[in-house]
Amino acid sequence: MSLTYDHIKSKLTEKFSDQVTNFEELYGMLSFEAPKEMNLKVMQFLFDEPDLNFRFLTDLTSVHYPDNAGRELAVVYHLHNLVDNVRVRFKVFTDINSPDVFTAANLFSAANWMERETYDFYGINFIGHPNLKRILNVDEMDYFPMRKEFPLEDQTRIDKDDDMFGR
């Protein structure tokens, strides 16, 4: 297609100089990273720029890396240019103690629930979100279950007396 990853790369570097970093191509998809204050600026630029045209938010989610001090939580956006059929992955990292990231809900209506889901499971506080409350879990829940500090039950545990149910 007409839009190449090199072109996207040069466009982003031209606009944001060294703010947008970590360009890599993993399994055929361009991936890059920006400081979390910049997330909206970068996405707006990708959205508005006539030859970039990333107008479709495919996916928004978060990943927890407990060992990455100061950048424990990653918010991952998958953006899609439907005209040239090009996808990119855009990441911002945030500290787990102040997980504040600007909301993309005003740019993409689709981000509304995806951000609520991300908040629900990872506790990312999306600043400016119109209705940031839990979506899949109960409202009373006071922790964020997809974080790595909540392991699943140990499959080898023996302290459970559950003769009837196998373990």
Added chain:
Amino acid sequence: MSEHHIKLPEGSIEKQTTTLNLGPTHPATHGVFQNILELDGERIVSAEQTVGYIHRAFEKIAERRPLYQITPLTDRLNYCSAPINNMGWHITCEKLLNVKTPKRVDYLRIIIMELARISDHLICNSIVGVDTGAFTGFVYVMQYRELIYEIYEEICGSRLTTNIGRIGGFERNFTNAAFQKLEKFLNEYPAVLKEFENLFTRNRIFMERTMGVGPISAERAINFGFTGPNLRAAGVDYDVRVHSPYSSYEDMDFEIPVGSTGDCYDRFLVRNQEMYQSISIIRQAYQKVQEFKGAEAEIFHADVPEYYLPEKKDVYTKMEALIWHFKIVMGEIDMPKGEVYNSVEGANGELGFYLISDGGRAPYRLHFRRPCFIYYQAYEEMSRGSMLSDAIILMSSLNLIAGEMDG
């Protein structure tokens, strides 16, 4: 005032609108959804959709399961077309593990996926019929969904939550009985679909109930992250099968039907046309499968012993297979490090898998892009200003599957 009088909550007399709780288990919502509707007479002023009643934490569970044990989890996303989810998951794993599948496997997969698409669209469209008051179509086409389920049964042994296939191919070759049933389906189904169409497409009652109901513009649909038939009904010809072909869809010749207004009627028509396209794809794939001769006609999986769970009879008789079986089941085989996003055209939209591996036996993170979850948020905007009965049709014509929404 006597004490027998009903006590109304304060302020309820002055309130001009009625609050109606539709769901969580209302028969007309076909799933566990709660809709809190604010009604002015019968007109919807605002709606608040609630999901999460059957959330099962699949993404968390997947973080400690080896790849092949995640397949049964994907069944339970969109359970009306479980094989597509299974195949999507296998294709994602194959992308991460760099497994190249033989052409015959690709074509067999296409047959299964298109059958699943037909069964899903069939349910959706006939349910739209039921919600407009026409029960006949629903009961009539059900026997062909049954036939599709019988084909699944011949291939993998189960019907609804199929767990069909393996990483690299299928667990066994298609039997003759499966091909015979497929032929029966291909011979009989088009006429039935035509008849089903005749019941609805130019039916005046149906047209008046669905035309102009719950429309969405192409621009809004894209902004809301619509995919699949719902997006195509709004006039955008985006189809993952064409835009980023997987499983050799590039060898098939088919059209993408599009609508114009994005209302319930267009969505119905798009799904109907897609079923015809699916039949044609199945015919082409089946023909290509038949062209394989000799040893090639026996291939049903890629030659990747380190990831492909071997057949049970080999495990009992061959040392090699026993070792691989042991290594795979005990989780001795680590996957490569990497991050991959892969999507397939599910029956109701782009079903994506975002898989991050840190080199262990289980994914570090797995995220399902569930199309239902994403486009259900447009429900409020689409239903505002319409009648209560239209809200029900809108819901069924969006093809909302509770299992997919809650992940």
